[in-house]
Amino acid sequence: MSEQKKKLVEAITPINEDFTQWYTDVCLKAELVDYSTVKGCMILRPYGYAIWENITHILDGMFKATGHENVAMPIFIPESLLQKEKDHVEGFAPEVAWVTYGGTEKLEERMCVRPTSETLFCDHFAHVLHSWRDLPMKYNQWCSVVRWEKTTRPFLRSREFWWQEGHTIHETAEEAKQETEQQLNTYADFCENYLMIPVVKGKKTDKEKFAGAEATYTIEAMMHDGKALQSGTSHYFGDGFSRAFNVQFTGRDNTLQYPHQTSWGVSTRLIGAIIMTHGDDEGLILPPAIAPFQVVIVPVAAHKPGVTEKAEELAARVSKFARVKLDNSDNSPGWKFSQWEMKGVPLRLEIGPKDIEKNQCVLVRRDTREKYFVSLDDLETEIPRLLNELAQNIYNRALENRENRTWSATTMDEVKELAEKNNGYIKTMWCGDLACEEKMKEEVGLSSRCMPFEQEHISDVCPCCGKPANLMVYWGKAY
Amino acid sequence: MSEQKKKLVEAITPINEDFTQWYTDVCLKAELVDYSTVKGCMILRPYGYAIWENITHILDGMFKATGHENVAMPIFIPESLLQKEKDHVEGFAPEVAWVTYGGTEKLEERMCVRPTSETLFCDHFAHVLHSWRDLPMKYNQWCSVVRWEKTTRPFLRSREFWWQEGHTIHETAEEAKQETEQQLNTYADFCENYLMIPVVKGKKTDKEKFAGAEATYTIEAMMHDGKALQSGTSHYFGDGFSRAFNVQFTGRDNTLQYPHQTSWGVSTRLIGAIIMTHGDDEGLILPPAIAPFQVVIVPVAAHKPGVTEKAEELAARVSKFARVKLDNSDNSPGWKFSQWEMKGVPLRLEIGPKDIEKNQCVLVRRDTREKYFVSLDDLETEIPRLLNELAQNIYNRALENRENRTWSATTMDEVKELAEKNNGYIKTMWCGDLACEEKMKEEVGLSSRCMPFEQEHISDVCPCCGKPANLMVYWGKAY
Structure with missing residues (x-):
């Protein structure tokens, strides 16, 4: 047995014994992340990145359906640009990484790696905005940002993290406020209906709001241990940044006006929320909507004639309506069960010689570990049904935990x-x-x-x- | 007329008068990029980013179809890590951006913003590779990288650019060489069959190869003005990096061995290649496979009864088989024609009262500007046919230019x-x-x-x- 396998089958820390250690164990043993020698930065491994990819695809579709367009802004912010909005620079300057040299040359002006891009978007808006006909501009960017945190934990707080940041400008305050609200609702919808995480929607106090915002709205999720996780925020800026960056447009009445602005973001933190909301002593439990594999097929007694072929046939069939992984490695079925439970695959499909005789298979739900003997004629209805039931059940469990606490x-x-x-x-x-x-x-x-x-x-x-x-x-x- | 519009309808520099100025004009007037106040960095505007998005979706599918997985590595490389491979650091150290401060604290060791990530991948491979059973590891990353260039031009050479970098390790040299070749072929296939740009495949001389590689393979495209553009590269490293970073695995014979490595990348440079291969005096000409809109619908005499409704009906119909934009703004049809020609939309569909009477529309090809009177009954066949013909024609023109030069x-x-x-x-x-x-x-x-x-x-x-x-x-x- 290789080193890697040994590590995996060692039990993880029980969830109710030491939640912090349990969390770290799951992050590493489900192969979501690796620590890197770059202090405070994480590596998203293929399985972790695949979850992030699924999250981004769904959200990107939601943003586009409401008229947002993707752009890419520079990675750096010159110091003078960061300083233009007083509250913003006070909030972010203490926690940015500063670039001071380009090759062997000292820069005339140092630049930080973006911790967030309001300043860059405003600089661009000032360039391209002319008339009220150009409004609204509803932009979004998928990228990573850097904040120089002292203590870090995978997904929850790291020096670099991946996110999307939406930045929009509007003709009127009313329209910008509606955008702020709409995007918060999009985040709540995504958390509740795709990640199966109930959230509380509300407004942040002035103490907790975003540096430079007039108002910050948030969705708050409760983790298994009763602690809260701020899972997405949407900010209304009024025309504060517009004035600081001199973003103006010619209005319908031919006067120069300042647009009203919003920004909103969610990040890889959502993966932390998934882990800490749904996981258990066996590891991760993934909501079907974002699971890299929704079904894993494990052949039992694969050396017996016809088993491998049947497993392959089923994989081809299931792939037409669900993301499926056929595990035909030479590991034992028991070892495979543990591995895929650790990785949180919602449904396991077991198929062996006796099942084939009976024209059936065994489906096992990851959340309840209940077994279902299902006729092979019914896979197209039973798999989606069980995936839906699982999704509903993990949502209900999370809601119950929140109500009890x-x-x-x-x-x-x-x-x-x-x-x-x-x-x-x-x-x-x-x-x-x-x-x-x-x-x-x-x-x-x-x-x-x-x-x-x-x-x-x-x-x-x-x-x-x-x-x-x-x-x-x-x-x-x-x- | 707003400032922005004025700028657009001014003629761009003729392509054969001053190719360099023509290129810049097209980049700006087709609204692909904006210059930023961050020196040497560009902004990808929605239209430019949409092209990049289409490129990434197709390539990402090709990479996944050949078993590659996406990951995300840190944005920073500590100096000591960059220095581990001698040739590599010599090649890249002179052109990196150095981070020296985190907040107000001077870093013990400075870090550069990644110019490329071989060193980070090797560091990770050393962590997670144990046995020959873990091989091959075939990873890819979509991100931006930074190289401190002195003179910059949009897409062609900028301090930050967006790209993908594939990094793989293999049990044998033979397998790694096959991977290097396969990925070069993928790039050539993509350029020729999606971007409609003919390329020459070959090997770089030692002088021109990647810093630290044993061999670099390239696809070279020829631009309208006869200059070459290196459009994608695939590198074979042997076990040089593995030895430098102590990446090892237990082989089938139970001895410790070094894996053989590749890396390969294409970047937003490909958008420069598209512009300079296919464009003309009217602006951009986009290959249909990556055009944000393949068809633009322009209603003529939109105030006449039924025209707007018909245009909307056609847009809904065309959207089922092509990416379509209905331009129902209040600009004149002539102004819309110029604007969408500048933006390189492959086909324009004009529909007016007389067309409606005759149950027809006018289709205009962007490459030849030929007009086709097409029965509304035939859109489902005629639009795909004309898009294919356009694609083939722009490929042939580019090939002819190369042969003539x-x-x-x-x-x-x-x-x-x-x-x-x-x-x-x-x-x-x-x-x-x-x-x-x-x-x-x-x-x-x-x-x-x-x-x-x-x-x-x-x-x-x-x-x-x-x-x-x-x-x-x-x-x-x-x-």
């Missing part, structure tokens, strides 16, 4: 008691003061996740200061 | 006379000495393009030194 509180004592007992969302009213938000962090270790769109009335006062409060906030620990 | 020579006087008269390929024998290759550059300004796989016997001696020579080389001026 969401509590209301009206006093700081209650908040503290709940937070000490378990991770989860704690809902309270909030007066809107930064001081109370900071107190919640210092005293209880909770950050505001969002002010959800679906507001509830829990009490009349802020539990921190006792002043009247009519905003309801979700608090939690976050990745 | 390819000459043989047996003496230096002949070479000089030919080179002074015109740009093109000059075929001569070559003794294999670097001195003669350098002389050809210094005295005649020609570089060796390749030693073509299809060798010819032109004479018995090298025209430079008079020594016996049995290698035939294509010489030319190159972008």
Whole structure:
């Protein structure tokens, strides 16, 4: 047995014993990533990249269906360009990588590797925007960005990560606000209906919003351990960047005007969300929509006559309606079962001599590990049905976990008691003061996740200061 | 009329008057790129990016069909990693961008932004390769890379460009050589059958090969002005990098062995090749396979009853078998004709009240500007037929240009006379000495393009030194 195999069959850390170690084990043993000698940067291995590819294809289709176009902006931002918007540079300058030499020559002006590209898009908009007829410009870019993080973890926080960043400009504030909302809804739709991850939609507090934005909207997902993961954000900028970068157009009334702007992004972080929402002690569980393989076929007693041929025939048949992998390697069936469970393939199809005799196969669901004896005549209906059931079930489990871990509180004592007992969302009213938000962090270790769109009335006062409060906030620990 | 429109309808520089200026005009006026304030970097605008997207989709399918998997490597290379292979670092160190600071902290070791990723792939291979059973590893990456060029031109030479880089390791030298050849053939197939650009396949001389490679193979295309464009390369490394990076595996005989390696790449340069091979005085001419829109529908007398409705109906119909754009903007038909000709859309479909009466439309081919009156009953057959004819015609024109500009020579006087008269390929024998290759550059300004796989016997001696020579080389001026 090779080194690699030995590593794989060693059990991973149990999920409820040490969630952090479990997560790292799954990332490595499902062969999603490799650490690189480039400190804080990760390598997306073929299996991890295939998941990202599936995510990008679906989202790209959604963006295009709503009239967005892809572009590619430069990888570098000259320092003077980064500095044009005051809040933005304050937020990002401390965490960028600086290029100071080109070959052997020192640069006259240093440039950072983009941490996000608002400044580059604005610079371009100023170039190409002329009249209200050119609006809206609805652009998106697929790329990697760099942020100089101190502590890093695969998918969740790394110095380089892959993402998409949408950047749009509009004639009116109203239209830009609609775009911000539409894109947040697209992200929520994608998470809930493709990744099977329930999310809470809401607005970030001023403390938590994007550097330079007027408003930041977020989708927050809850992980298996009750911690929150900010999974996508959509920002409304008003005309702040437009003014800073002198982006102007001739309006319908022939006056020069500043367009209103949005940006929005999701990243490879979503893969972290998938792992931590759906995984179990056997490893990854992948939502069918983004699984590189939806079905893995494992021949049993493959040396017996006719088994390999039948497995190949089934693979060809299944490939017409699902992404399928035939594992005809010389490993034992038991070893294959573990390997593909670790990799989270939604359905396993086992086929052996006895099954062939009975014109049946065994289908095993990854989420429940339930076995189904299915007639070979029914694969075209049974496989899609079981994939759908699995998808619905992992969504329901995630939703149940979130419901079991969401509590209301009206006093700081209650908040503290709940937070000490378990991770989860704690809902309270909030007066809107930064001081109370900071107190919640210092005293209880909770950050505001969002002010959800679906507001509830829990009490009349802020539990921190006792002043009247009519905003309801979700608090939690976050990745 | 807005500024942007004014710029567009100004005539571009005639192609045979100033080819360089014509090229720049087309890049900008067809809205493929924008210059950015980041010196030497380009912006791919939606139309340019859409071409690149179509290129990547086709190539990605070809790579996957031959068993390659996509991955993502880090964007940075620590200096010590870049230095591990001696020839490689000598070739690339002078032209890389160096990151020296992360936030406010000076890095202990500086890192460059990848100019190419052999070193990163080797580092990863050393991590994940164990046994011969893990081989071959056939990886590909879509990304941008940075090379600190002094003079830049859109698509042809810029500090950042987008590309794919394939990196594979194999058990035997034989298998790696086959991979190198297969990928070169894939590139040639793609250029000839999708981009409709004829190419010469051959081997680079030692002087022109990739830094660190044992052998570099190339496809060379000839542009409208007779200059050559290296359009794709495939490298065979032997086990040089494996040894430098200590990449090893346990062989079938249980001994530790070094795998044999390849890499291969094409880039956004291909868009430069498309422009300079097929374009004309009206602008771009796009091969149908990669055109963002294969057909543009322009309603004529759109204010007349029924015209807009008919145009919309036709757009819906054509969208079932071709990428179609309905231009229902309020510009004049004449202005639309120029705009879409500039953008190189292969077919224009005009529909007006008289056409509707006769149950016909007008189709206009971009390459010949010929008009076809086509019954509306025949669109499903006539549009694909005309697209095919256009594709074949632009290929033939490019081939004819190359044939008209390819000459043989047996003496230096002949070479000089030919080179002074015109740009093109000059075929001569070559003794294999670097001195003669350098002389050809210094005295005649020609570089060796390749030693073509299809060798010819032109004479018995090298025209430079008079020594016996049995290698035939294509010489030319190159972008």
